Amino acid sequence: MNNVVSVLSRLITSALIIILVAMVSYWVLGLISPAETHNLNLAQYLLQVASGDLGQSQFYHQANLQLVLQALPATFELVLITSLLVSLVVIPLGLFTAIAPQHKLARSIMAVSLMGISLPVFLTGSIMVYFFAVELNWLPTFGRGTTVPIGSWQSGLLTVSGWQHIMLPAATLSLALLPLFLRLLRAELLQVMQSNPVRLAQAMGITPWRIWLFYGLRNATLPMITMAGLQFGTLMAYTLVAESLFQWPGVGSLFMQAINRSDGPLVAAHLILVAIMFLSVSAIADLAYGLFNPHLAAWRNR
């Protein structure tokens, strides 16, 4: 019963937010391209959005939705590779720096991460471009390379050129996010590793790897999910910067192009799609939170 109420209240809130965003995007549309809203009032626009029609781009003369969907695989693959890279590095490093905070290596990792936090994503990108593309001429600096269609999905992860192209943007984005997540995870783990349950586990002589896994990481999971959910906007913004730096043909680049070309309908469509994406990510974060939260788990079984 409570679950149903919770889901319903959530759906209603989400619908309200999308309507609100649609109203804002109508206003934006009028600001950028006044001609577009001349013979389209707000109610008509909302109905149009509700029926899934996000209008047509002024520049491309194509449906906005289709344009964004075409750009989505590029962004998605970039984010996917980046998250894989980040989690592969962050979890072991975070554990290590939290378990042995006094260790020399751990201290130097933290010092480097503090420097990393102060490195803007576009600077790392620039330096990478200078070394790997200009000086060494190893890797391409813009575009996605050759892509292979899987159904309607254009994937760059199946070709050598695709991998070559994704390397620099993904590495840049990971380097920007790494120190941020490392510091967040380490702070959380450090607190967990000094908590009473860990002390009891140590007093009971539980094997260190069990303590790290079942007491350290397990108890840091919930805060980590919250933390990752809260960083979604930052991830989105950084991706946008990296995409425009490497001219990666993703959603972010498309948006910046639409801005530079004053393509009102495309900007307005972006707003609505960003809102939908934002709501679904927070729904996923919430679902994951509920899945790992014994308080809620116990309450469900009741």
Place this chain on the structure above:
Amino acid sequence: MTQTLLSINNLYKSHAAPNHNSAWWNLRKTSYISAINGLDISVKRGETLCVVGESGCGKSTLARLVMGLEKPDAGTISYQGEIISGLSDKARMPYRRRMQMVFQDPYTALNPRHTVLHALVDPLLYHQPNLHRQHAVDQAMAQLLAVGIEPALAQRFPHQLSGGQRQRVNIARALMVEPEFIVADEPLSALDVSIQAQILNLLAQLQSQQQLTYLIFSHNLAAVEHMADRVAVMYDGQVCEIASREQLFSQPQHPYTKALLAASPQIYTPPNKHHRLVGDVPNRIPLRHVQHGCSLQDRCPQAFETCRHQTPQLTPLTAQHAVACHHTQPPVSQGNSHDSEH
């Protein structure tokens, strides 16, 4: 001696239960847990009434309700015949000077940024801006001396004092406004064993010097036996037994009182195993599932059928002794048990 100073009638209070899912979209209503459950009690001028009970029985809530830090859901608290439970902050001001409180944790009861002297002088100057500062400082120094704090410590910050010293400062602060009634919520429990005796003596000495009335909440039966005139035993937000000290400790009637007395460690007599309760203090349950009957029914080894249906009423056995238990009184025939219906 017989004038009633404070009387509490049929008091109810519930708190919001913690809500675990607090994401930004979740606007669900909170559930409530009852803390005080139809409580009656009165304090006579000049006496020391000790309220005994375990953690979670509603002691702290009662203390806060008496001091007006929370408002009751139902029922009244009156002071010298005037109802003070629903007063606004402004209307309550005259009573603030007459009633003061000593807190449980001497570590958090003092503002860490104020020196001892500042903590004592500031309330005086706040209420009487025209008071000469030197006069206020003199008063504070005299009060510190009265509670046994050396003048040299007046400029110290709380973290530079020991637990016993802080509790003395707390008592001094409460006495600065010259109250006649002191509520103390577990004044000893955060203190070391050798310091407890010092504070007990100080409380007794101040009471005889300044004709104070005490309402003291405690779980330390040994200390209660030492200082109380009357003792009330609290369980699950209700008084289950109230009697003079001699009667309560020599002839306890309620099974819960017996269990408490048996469980209290005595240095020379081994613990008594006959009056054990079974099971555990129940987890607090939201108000929706109101339990019928005596709240001790699941733990009481003598519970019988009536206990499952009727809430026992506090019934006087003698003039000094009242008990709420079906074993000491005939069951009430017209089931007017007041299960909370709000």
Place this chain on the structure above:
Amino acid sequence: MSLTLNPPTTLLSVRDLHVNFTSRWPQEPNIDVLRGVSFQLERGERLALVGESGAGKSLLATSIIQLFDTSARIRHGSVHFEGQDLTQLSSKQLRQVRGRRIGMVFQDPMTNLNPNLTLEQQLLQCILSHRNISRAEARLVALHKLRQVHIPAPETRMRQYPHQLSAGQLQRVTIAMALTLEPALIIADEPTSALDVTMQAEIISLLTHLCHNNGVALLLISHDLSLVAHASDRCLIMYAGQIVEQGHTKSLINDAQHPYTQGLIRALPQMSQPGQSLYQIPGQMPLAQELGNQCAFANRCEHAFAACWSQPPTRTVTLEREVSCHLVNPAPAPAPPAEPEL
């Protein structure tokens, strides 16, 4: 000296243990918080360690298994347990002792168990860390232990999370956990001070009975002399990082030799008539850095004389009693007149 003989029944023997905390500030010296603690514990014996907060009880407990935070350090002394010096072991060897040979029970079960694992998972982690058996076998062991500590319906309880059980039940679970690997010693650090009064006696008697039945020695740490009076064979009294008196509990309570022990007992509220003022030990325990070359209790002792201020008392071993006090063992006339330095 009987200590050096190390008879075969001795399980734990702590000798002249000094533990200090490394200061954060380079200009400050490191100060010993444990200052030469020596005692021994026989197999199957129930030993109580009594002292006020800040006396170093918990530090002593964690020093035995070396589970303190990184700033603490054993400066001097040895901890012999089952024939090996624990201070000389590698961290891997220490882990073999922790849990397997020495079980721990901490103060607050609500915060000590892992909130995100079921009780079964936590018990299994413990068993599987030390024994090479299958999960199913480990589960049977866990169930057996939960039955031993009288958890009702252990099969269901095992699948639950800590927040679904009451504090009393959780403390039983931690006791079961300490017992699962059949250790030779259980160290219980204030196992009941987070529990309700009615729960306290039950947990203590459960702990002492289980230890007795399984032939496990128990080191029971408490601030309350009355609590351990009937739960221990021998008793250590700790003050300011030293053991000031030790002996058989009964004789120690009936005939305390050290002024501090005497004061602790006399200051109990039940030792004086209700309404009369209590005996009180004046002052408070000195901080470790305030101690110079003197008896740590000298500033609170009503019998203190010149020798108490000029040199620390030596340990006097009489039949079944050890006391560190100049009154019991008058120091030889101080040959060099020591400068009174603080």
Place this chain on the structure above:
Amino acid sequence: MNAAQYHGHHIWRRFRRQQLWLQLKANKVALISSVILLLLTVTALLAPWLSPFDPADLQQQNIMDAELPPAWHEQGDSRFLLGTDGLGRDILSSLMHGIRTSLWVGFWAVLLQLTLGTALGLCAGYFGGWMDRLVMRLADFQLTFSSLMLAILVLAITRAAMGAHDYHVWSPWLLILVLGLADWPQYARTLRASVLAEKHKDYVAAAQVLGYRSRHIMVMQILPNTLSPLLVIATLQVAHVILAEAALSFLGIGMPYGNPSLGGMMGSGFEYMLSGLWWIALIPGVALVLLLLSINLVADWLRDALDPKNIGQQQ
């Protein structure tokens, strides 16, 4: 004892200041970074007088001087210590003015954030109830969306609507406004948490029992005990705002083109980098990192120094 002596908080303040100073002396990294930060701030404040050229003055630009490498390079010109950009402007002068811009935006935006966040957090924590729920829901929402993303959206849309030319008249102010209004949740959440923790301490109840009014308790008793974490956040946020400003300028939607800013310099230098002229983009980059790193290090030290656990240690 006389009345003048009793004013405790003065002594406390002096004591605290002394503590901070001692801890700063003990921490070499923090000392060096605060000296660097101080130098950068002084340079930025005095930029109009110190800088060899005025980047806004078209008279001083000569296209013949364009793309000169730094002076230590063999093709360098001793007039331009750090070289020139694509339009022949002195990079050192632009750099000094750019740091000035960064600090200016950082200061005002953080002041705005601090005011808004403190007010909302204090009210949410102290009054609780629906106010608390509303403020915290909004804070979570804003935090998830991130201030940078919001700034990108708002600034980009404004630019598209106004056109590049008009936009650049307003953009510095808009930048401060957006970054200042968008980043309040950090403060509000932290302050609310500490207010909640303080509110349940007995000294607040004692103040109520002694008859202090709510507003007095809130401002005079609770707030002073919650300031340390706010100070740390504010310092960190200066770095965050500067970083955001640089990112926005890099994207071309932040500071106007003619107005020197570190991000803008890097944005326009990026194209030259592809042809090997690294200094145009990298020198402002290094300056930016130096600025951000010194602020972050100072904030890191401040967090340790203001931690009550550490203050109690040394009496």
